Amino acid sequence: MSKSRWLKGNLHTHTTASDGDASPEYVAAWYREHGYDFLVLSDHNHVTILDEADSKPGEWPLLIPGEEVSSRIFDRTKPVHVGGIGLRTLVEPADEGDIRKTLQENVRRVVAEGALASINHPNHAWAITAEDIVATEGAWALEVFNGHPDINTFGGGGHPSPEEMWDFALSRGKRILGVATDDSHHYVDEFSPQLGNPGRGWIVVNVEKESEEALMEGMRQGDFYASTGVNIHDMKVARDEIVIEFDPYRAELFTTVFRGKHGRELATEEGQEVRFVPPAGELYVRATVYSSRGPMAWSQPLFSD
Ligand SMILES: [Zn+2]
Ligand SMILES: [Zn+2]
Structure with a gap:
């Protein structure tokens, strides 16, 4: 991206x-x-x-x-x-x-x-x-x-x-x-x-x-x-790390849940910029974002290969 x-x-x-x-x-x-x-x-x-x-x-x-x-x-x-x-x-x-x-x-x-x-x-x-x-x-x-x-x-x-x-x-x-x-x-x-x-x-x-x-x-x-309704400023994979930056609306806050195989929760990160290193061998990783205002966002799945 x-x-x-x-x-x-x-x-x-x-x-x-x-x-x-x-x-x-x-x-x-x-x-x-x-x-x-x-x-x-x-x-x-x-x-x-x-x-x-x-x-x-x-x-x-x-x-x-x-x-x-x-x-x-x-x-x-x-x-x-x-x-x-x-x-x-x-x-x-x-x-x-x-x-x-x-x-x-x-x-x-x-x-x-x-x-x-x-x-x-x-x-x-x-x-x-x-x-x-x-x-x-x-x-x-x-x-x-x-x-x-x-x-x-x-x-x-x-x-x-x-x-x-x-x-x-x-x-x-x-x-x-x-x-x-x-x-x-x-x-x-x-x-x-x-x-x-x-x-x-x-x-x-x-x-x-x-x-x-x-x-x-x-x-x-x-x-x-x-x-x-969530606005993402930028999203990238830098080396082995996924980085997501948000554009908050006024005092909006974000919780980002990184999920893997079977929807298993791998990590929950808070903040306007989140970083996550996918564990080796996980079939796929994706992120669901929850805004304090109610809206959500979904990244696409990133496959290990
Ligand atoms: Zn229709
Ligand atoms: Zn229809």
Whole structure:
């Protein structure tokens, strides 16, 4: 990491091209006005592409095309949704009559178009299990946080959170990254915990320059962190040490938990700059950051090899 620029973006956004309540132009402008550098308009089973020539200078973030490939199986009771990031050609949703096979087929179709495939909101209607994630080949990322209220993004009631599912998969040798997203649908009326409003979860990608190509490569390589409000100033691996520096908001304080295989807590560090030397032989190490204000952030896993 530590290239010159950190760019903030949301990967999961709906508009009136599917079931969002505002036009693609309105949604793009909302994200620009709220400090986002890039955005994926990810409508259900629709590739929403705006003509940048219609934008006034600086009115929209950099738009990376995408789609939420959205299957609903078992009499529409179980959603199996896969984000296609950088997708320019419509991918039809699969129905293989089974959660795992449908998930795999949606991922396969996205990857076949050269796009990045994310496994979205596994806990939506409790459709996708940690074992399903382990069994799926080719997925780039898992939504470890999704801001929509129907998503059960922290698990509970006997169900693991997506973050716990992530450790389950990583511990079984799966190389999968973690993203935070809005899954925004509601822009124009009320902002409340009952609605899928924008501005709740995002990623920040470390790039040399602001371009779709650089962002896609940074995402592919895992040069980013996921956040619900924590700002990381810089994050790097210097010799064998992981160093994370934060940009605090006013009197905000941070607790950083470094986790290894099976989500085991390896160390808890406090402060505006934390350092950690991963133990030799640990399969992977990743960090979860807890802000005193409530938001969180997640680093990508760093593998021992
Ligand atoms: Zn979805
Ligand atoms: Zn969605």
